[in-house]
Amino acid sequence: MTIELHTWDTPNGRKISVALEEMGLPYKVTPIDISNNGQFDPAFLKISPNNRIPAIVDPDGPEGKPVSVFESGAILIYLGEKTGTFLEKTGAARIAALEWLMFQMGGFGPMPGQVHHFLGLENEADRRYGLERYSKETVRLYGVMDRRLGVVPYFAGADVSIADFAVLGWAWRHERHKVDLADFPNVKRWYEAMMARPGVQRGFAVSLKG
The missing domain is CATH 3.40.30.10 (Glutaredoxin)
Incomplete structure (x- = not known):
């Protein structure tokens, strides 16, 4: 169906x-x-x-x-x-997938979303304040992801999981976040591998x- x-x-x-x-x-x-x-x-x-x-x-x-x-x-x-x-139904890979899914839902989504919002403001003072606050946190989150992807190929470990789909939806907008993936080589490697998948x-x- x-x-x-x-x-x-x-x-x-x-x-x-x-x-x-x-x-x-x-x-x-x-x-x-x-x-x-x-x-x-x-x-x-x-x-x-x-x-x-x-x-x-x-x-x-x-x-x-x-x-x-x-x-x-x-x-x-x-x-x-x-x-x-x-x-996964059980085990460490399931736990990791859910951890990184929650990481995305609670952080790497709300924070870049605020960057999107403040980039659209016309009031320069408000715009500057918002971008300073939320861009800094967004960059920090990219760093968290880069460290994770420095030890495993995908967020849950050896294989692609729902956590990768969740994070990818937002990493897709990295240019709007004013983030150069070259600064986060492990995220860049992961992103290119994900975007090469036919599905x-x-x-x-x-x-x-x-």
Whole structure:
């Protein structure tokens, strides 16, 4: 059965299109135009109570019943467990995948997102303050990732996991973060390896705007 992906062309949206392509799951995109307040549509609120993209509806959920899932991290865990791919059932690799998924959700997402916001401000004083505060933290997070990727090829260890899909959605915007990946060679190596994967390429190529 075909999963409904309710989303827009954002880092969080790309996490899920990449995961769906990598996992080989059939899906269709329902664009939620957040530039036109589409996230506040009552129909979308029913599946995403926080009015945030992405969200999915899986007609073949647990016990064969339809289920909706919101929050990109929860969606990645759900899809990983549904398919039995990119998320180990037990062991150290599962723990690491969940750790780095939470790292992305709690830090490497909110902080670069603030950089995006302040770059768009016209008030120079506000812009300068925000960029000084959040750019510094964003660069620090790139350093954390670089150290991790200096000892393992992927965030959970030897193999690609949902954590890589989560981080990739935001690393994709590194130029908007004003970050040169040459300053973080391990992140650069990982990023190039991820972007060379056919499933990842399909996940970034699919239109999320209808």
